[in-house]
Amino acid sequence: MDLELKNRVALVVGGKGYIGAAVADRLRAEGATVVVASRSAGDQDSPDRVAIDTADQASVDAGIARVLELHGRIDALIVTAAPSAGTLDPAKKSDPEQVLSAIDGKALGFLRVANAVLPAQREAGYGRVVVVSGQNAYLSGNITASLRNTAVSVIAKNLADEVAGSGVTVNVVNPGTVTDSPAAAVQRGAGGESSPQQIADLVAFLASPLSAVSGESISIAHRVLGQLTI
Numbered sequence: 369m370d371l372e373l374k375n376r377v378a379l380v381v382g383g384k385g386y387i388g389a390a391v392a393d394r395l396r397a398e399g400a401t402v403v404v405a406s407r408s409a410g411d412q413d414s415p416d417r418v419a420i421d422t423a424d425q426a427s428v429d430a431g432i433a434r435v436l437e438l439h440g441r442i443d444a445l446i447v448t449a450a451p452s453a454g455t456l457d458p459a460k461k462s463d464p465e466q467v468l469s470a471i472d473g474k475a476l477g478f479l480r481v482a483n484a485v486l487p488a489q490r491e492a493g494y495g496r497v498v499v500v501s502g503q504n505a506y507l508s509g510n511i512t513a514s515l516r517n518t519a520v521s522v523i524a525k526n527l528a529d530e531v532a533g534s535g536v537t538v539n540v541v542n543p544g545t546v547t548d549s550p551a552a553a554v555q556r557g558a559g560g561e562s563s564p565q566q567i568a569d570l571v572a573f574l575a576s577p578l579s580a581v582s583g584e585s586i587s588i589a590h591r592v593l594g595q596l597t598i
Contacts, residue, residue, distance in 0.1 A: 371576035374399030377439045378575060379432075381405040381420055381481050382449030387500055387546060390564035391446055394572045403435050406449070415439070422449050422477030432484040444496040444575040445485045450474035453502070453513060461510040470512045474501070475519035482527055486536065495536035496575045499524055500567065503544045503559035505585070506592050517542070521585045528583035537582035539574050543567055544589055560589030 378395045382388040383404030392402050405420040415438045420431035435442055451473045460466040478499045489495025504510065505517035521540050528538035544559025546567065554560045567588050573579055574586075 371398050371572055371578055373576050376400045376443040377441055378444040378446065379403045379405060379435055379442050381422065381447045385448055387564045387567055388448035390568040391448060391571050394568035398572060405431055422481055425480055428480045428484050436488060441492055442485050442488060446571055446575060447478045447481055447499040449477060456512050461512050467512050467515055470516040471519050474516045475523055478520055479523050486531060489536045490531060490534050493535040497538040498541060498571050498574045500541050503542045503587060503592055505542060506595055525583050539581055540585040541567060541570055542585055542587045554590045554593045556594045559587060559592050562589040
């Protein structure tokens with residue numbers, strides 16, 4: 369299927385990471401012009417790399433301005449940047465300082481970048497925003513993990529409603545465990561496993577002109593087995 373991404377400009381924030389690199393490769397395979405953003409993006413004279421620290425508003429603003437200067441537009445924004453869940457201390461799962469830091473690192477980092485990109489997309493009358501979060505948004509038992517993922521979904525839905533009817537869409541992709549070799553079996557109380565390539569396939573569709581989906585939090589692989597939301 370042609371996703372009509374040829375010559376579209378896509379910014380992948382966190383594009384050097386495990387999931388982000390797969391997303392960047394998938395978009396390039398569709399013919400998109402991909403700009404990879406990270407805190408250590410390297411040569412700032414390169415049109416396909418830009419330094420962005422999502423924790424720093426000045427860095428975000430400068431990075432987005434650089435991409436717009438070089439390419440004139442950002443048709444698709446994909447945000448995969450966030451501290452790994454492995455960096456969270458289970459012993460501090462209810463500690464307010466860790467909770468606050470985790471929300472800032474994941475949810476507010478996404479918000480900073482989205483706020484910087486959405487005005488240009490609205491002015492253009494077209495844009496796609498996709499953020500990768502996680503199925504911990506559906507689970508209790510760890511306040512830090514639950515809140516940082518839930519906050520992403522709440523932010524994305526609010527942004528999607530703000531841009532409704534403008535030609536811009538905003539969506540969340542929620543993986544469970546991400547692994548190179550996903551298991552077919554799904555354990556009760558857990559989400560299905562998915563690979564970075566499978567996530568990238570879904571992200572590429574949501575980032576394309578073919579997708580009219582907006583305001584959704586979509587689970588990749590099986591959504592938590594045994595969990596029901598009405």
